[in-house]
Amino acid sequence: MSAPSDVTVTLVRGDITRQSVDAVVNAANSSLLGGGGVDGAIHRRGGPAILAACRELRASRYGKGLRPGQAVATTAGKLDARWVVHTVGPVWSRNEDRSALLESCYRESLRVAAELGARTVAFPAISTGVYGWPMDDGARIAVRTVLAEAAPPVEEVRFVLFDADAYGEFEEALAAARP
Ligand code: AR6
Numbered sequence: 001m002s003a004p005s006d007v008t009v010t011l012v013r014g015d016i017t018r019q020s021v022d023a024v025v026n027a028a029n030s031s032l033l034g035g036g037g038v039d040g041a042i043h044r045r046g047g048p049a050i051l052a053a054c055r056e057l058r059a060s061r062y063g064k065g066l067r068p069g070q071a072v073a074t075t076a077g078k079l080d081a082r083w084v085v086h087t088v089g090p091v092w093s094r095n096e097d098r099s100a101l102l103e104s105c106y107r108e109s110l111r112v113a114a115e116l117g118a119r120t121v122a123f124p125a126i127s128t129g130v131y132g133w134p135m136d137d138g139a140r141i142a143v144r145t146v147l148a149e150a151a152p153p154v155e156e157v158r159f160v161l162f163d164a165d166a167y168g169e170f171e172e173a174l175a176a177a178r179p
Helices: 037-046 048-059 099-116 135-149 164-177
Strands: 008-013 023-028 071-075 083-088 120-123 156-161
Touching: 008 135, 008 164, 023 037, 023 099, 037 048, 048 071, 071 099, 083 099, 099 120, 099 135, 135 156, 135 164, 156 164
Parallel strands: 008 156, 023 083, 023 120, 120 156
Antiparallel strands: 071 083
16 A cells, blocks of 8 residues: 655654644544543643533533544644544453554544645554553554545645554654655
């Protein structure tokens, strides 16, 4: 699979809440009301405006919560970004192949970001923390889906990886996807 020629995929090691981009993707949970990991960090640094917007979404369109694979945008509050796109990754299962849901997280987040007019989008490694997805497989799915789906107005997709292991797995996945 080849990337649309005008989309750049970059890898950065660091904290996604420190990125200066149009859209920051959050690895949220169905409640949309915050949690640990990336979710906790985004709400902490972004401030209460994000939680207020999430509460409004729960009261209006997502009374039953956001389902795994779905994505929805809010303000980015005090982050150096215009929007946070919240998506809910699948919990890893040894017995059931849930990779279509993980693909859907990346695809739907890109769709929501593009609809808003985002040109730069930062992703964490969705589901690879609390939700237990193996990093090598999570990286392959992330890279494959983004290369296939990212399209204008999105110009740059930046994977922001927290540690050296995650960075290495994404580097390998990217090299394998476009030799
Ligand atoms: N910047 C970039 N990556 C990070 C950061 C950060 N600030 N913090 C953690 N990571 P996780 P999930 C990495 O657990 O697996 C929350 O409680 C982390 O090392 O944030 O999708 C939600 O509310 C890992 O590789 O998300 C849900 O309940 C990756 O980001 C649940 O966790 C994702 O880890 C979602 O679990």
